Amino acid sequence: RRKVIIDTDPGLGEPGSDIDDGLAIALAIRAPELEVLGLTIVNGNVTLSTGVHVARNLVDRLGVTDLPVLAGADAPLTRDMASVRALFDAVPGHGGPRDPGELRGPTAESDAADWMIEQAERYPGEITVLAIGPMTNLAVAIRRSPAFAANVREFVLMAGSATTYAQNITVVGDFNAYVDPEALDVVLRSGGRITMVGLDQTSRVLLTRDDADQMLASVDPFSKWVGECTHAWIDYLARAFPKRAEHEFGCFLHDPLVIAAHLDPGICQWDTAHVEVELISDLARGLVVADRGLSLTVPAPSNATVAVDTDVDAFRRLFLDRIALTPAPDP
Numbered sequence: 157r158r159k160v161i162i163d164t165d166p167g168l169g170e171p172g173s174d175i176d177d178g179l180a181i182a183l184a185i186r187a188p189e190l191e192v193l194g195l196t197i198v199n200g201n202v203t204l205s206t207g208v209h210v211a212r213n214l215v216d217r218l219g220v221t222d223l224p225v226l227a228g229a230d231a232p233l234t235r236d237m238a239s240v241r242a243l244f245d246a247v248p249g250h251g252g253p254r255d256p257g258e259l260r261g262p263t264a265e266s267d268a269a270d271w272m273i274e275q276a277e278r279y280p281g282e283i284t285v286l287a288i289g290p291m292t293n294l295a296v297a298i299r300r301s302p303a304f305a306a307n308v309r310e311f312v313l314m315a316g317s318a319t320t321y322a323q324n325i326t327v328v329g330d331f332n333a334y335v336d337p338e339a340l341d342v343v344l345r346s347g348g349r350i351t352m353v354g355l356d357q358t359s360r361v362l363l364t365r366d367d368a369d370q371m372l373a374s375v376d377p378f379s380k381w382v383g384e385c386t387h388a389w390i391d392y393l394a395r396a397f398p399k400r401a402e403h404e405f406g407c408f409l410h411d412p413l414v415i416a417a418h419l420d421p422g423i424c425q426w427d428t429a430h431v432e433v434e435l436i437s438d439l440a441r442g443l444v445v446a447d448r449g450l451s452l453t454v455p456a457p458s459n460a461t462v463a464v465d466t467d468v469d470a471f472r473r474l475f476l477d478r479i480a481l482t483p484a485p486d487p
């Protein structure tokens with residue numbers, strides 16, 4: 157089984173918080189091909205403490221009792237998070253901080269970045285880091301340990317876009333790149349092996365109200381709960397993005413596509429690119445530019461493999477078979 161660490165900012169089950177990290181975690185934990193070594197939590201969709209809470213409850217719901225959940229960065233490297241949170245808070249129905257008294261499930265004391273460094277030293281060249289939140293924890297680990305990037309087999313990033321603008325938190329920024337562009341920059345310059353699945357691809361894969369209804373009818377309590385959360389999240393998105401036709405009937409499965417493309421690289425088509433992120437301009441901060449050599453200028457050497465097309469049906473089959481419609485696994 158392939159060893160992975162999932163670096164994530166999960167909100168599944170929290171009012172007005174993105175459910176896709178949680179679905180990605182569930183897909184990875186239930187994948188027999190993968191050995192999930194741990195979940196490292198980062199500030200992002202939710203605060204660090206809420207992310208830890210959500211992750212612990214999630215692994216508890218999935219029946220996993222011994223999976224480490226490690227707290228990492230509680231803020232971006234330099235960006236003031238308050239201005240990002242203000243964008244969420246403007247939408248009615250966004251949740252507040254969690255009561256830590258409700259915590260369940262496993263945890264671990266070590267800091268997420270130190271733990272990732274230790275794991276990569278223990279299994280050099282074997283671990284893939286599936287990074288589905290802002291890249292702060294990865295950047296901290298890369299800065300702390302000169303050997304970290306080389307010891308990691310691959311960083312698979314949900315960030316940016318390789319074929320068009322990424323439009324969700326801003327007109328040019330996907331959430332993960334926009335929240336901590338300096339951290340993404342550290343990762344892109346690390347010399348590590350990088351695969352990027354951007355918002356241009358992940359916005360093609362939707363979980364619909366029809367899918368949610370099927371989940372509600374499942375015998376698997378986890379699928380039933382996901383069905384409820386999916387309807388609530390689509391309700392929220394319809395309020396937050398009134399001009400996005402997709403949210404009349406569905407929500408994007410950004411992060412699960414990253415897991416699925418790692419399980420089966422044939423789900424996406426790939427190209428090499430020189431990828432950079434804009435750090436300075438007010439207009440374009442967080443814009444990821446992937447130079448695939450399609451213009452008249454000569455690109456700098458490639459630093460990433462980027463997804464440029466997606467087999468949506470193949471993804472949906474894999475995701476729905478494994479998460480939405482499966483009966484509960486035998487205890």
Ligand code: BDR
Pocket residue numbers: 174176177201288289314324330331332355410411
């Ligand atoms: C990314 O931001 C979050 O909302 C999603 O979980 C995904 O990781 C998409 O821009």
Ligand code: CA
Pocket residue numbers: 165176177201288289411
């Ligand atoms: Ca995410």
